[in-house]
Amino acid sequence: MTERGPYAKGVAKREEILAAALEHFARKGYDRASVREIAREAGLSQAGLLHHFSTKEELFLEVLRRRDDRDGDPEQHRHVHSVDHLIHAVEHNVDEPGLVRLFVSMSAESVDESSPTRSFFESRYDWLRGELRADIERRQKGGEISPDLDPDDVASLLVAAADGLQLQWLLQPDKVDMPNQLKVLWDLIRKNA
């Protein structure tokens, strides 16, 4: 139940570092964020931080994994997803602009082929689209959604809308209502003959 004595301190510090890193990466993006600054905010030196995470990239990837875990199972991040979960996540995101910024910045940077996060996002989108497609197919069998719609198209569209709304919302929070507009899309999908 309790962590073994000698490691308790190290684990706590790790968490402190990750919290500071999340905030910094979210606010500045990967490049502009500096390990020094993160260390300072976590209350230790740069070298001290690099004892826990030996490179900036390693730290960054750990932060990314944590962000993902927020929405679900911390173990495998393979919990069942659905449109309801997506909408719920977007509603939750309104209260976490830092996380949204992290996600938007990092997904954009991942399009570079040499990006350390490219494969992370590729598999994330595979997983997300797959889960949504399964949910759509389920609802098509139940008669909630027209069988004329391609489940893959719908899944991509839902993910795209969520992503795109995040971007507009970050730039102009007053002009975009993310959850509401995603629901408008969802209504269009369900009401379609």
Add this chain to the structure above:
Amino acid sequence: MTERGPYAKGVAKREEILAAALEHFARKGYDRASVREIAREAGLSQAGLLHHFSTKEELFLEVLRRRDDRDGDPEQHRHVHSVDHLIHAVEHNVDEPGLVRLFVSMSAESVDESSPTRSFFESRYDWLRGELRADIERRQKGGEISPDLDPDDVASLLVAAADGLQLQWLLQPDKVDMPNQLKVLWDLIRKNA
């Protein structure tokens, strides 16, 4: 008709620099792209480049303006836009992954409040949503689209979908058909009772 003699060379070099800069900013993002590299690819020294564009930011903003001009009027970029234009632009983007990457990277970086491009993208989204909303309203009066839909919501959704699809397409070109999926959304909007 022809440029004045003494300036012809300078203008040509400027274009060469801008072309190299576009590619670099698109591939690496603003931070990772270095003026040195861009200069080298344009066939001159860093100092030589900075004679034409005295700061990195100035160079960058000029590249951004050019990208925008591709889709329309090079003068004011205030040509009338519409859903048809949006779909057409997306179809065109399939052949220009470099431009798409530039746009995705830069719009994401612009969410940082200190970003030199923040205001650029804010006004760009204002303009784009405004044009689309006007188009939607026009079509609602013509009976093509249900009057029950909020034109602002629809405009935001269309822009969001286009942006989000770009991201997925850059990561996995084989798994996403941008123009087709945008048309699916457009059909949903029009067919909705």
Add this chain to the structure above:
DNA sequence: GTCTATATTTTGATAGAC
């Protein structure tokens, strides 16, 4: 585990010759 000190690299920008 954490520190100080430092090596190394890279960056944006400037000065001044040609």
Add this chain to the structure above:
DNA sequence: GTCTATCAAAATATAGAC
């Protein structure tokens, strides 16, 4: 208009003491 040379300021990462 373009160059070489250089500055000053970051950054990541490492070495070694404690």
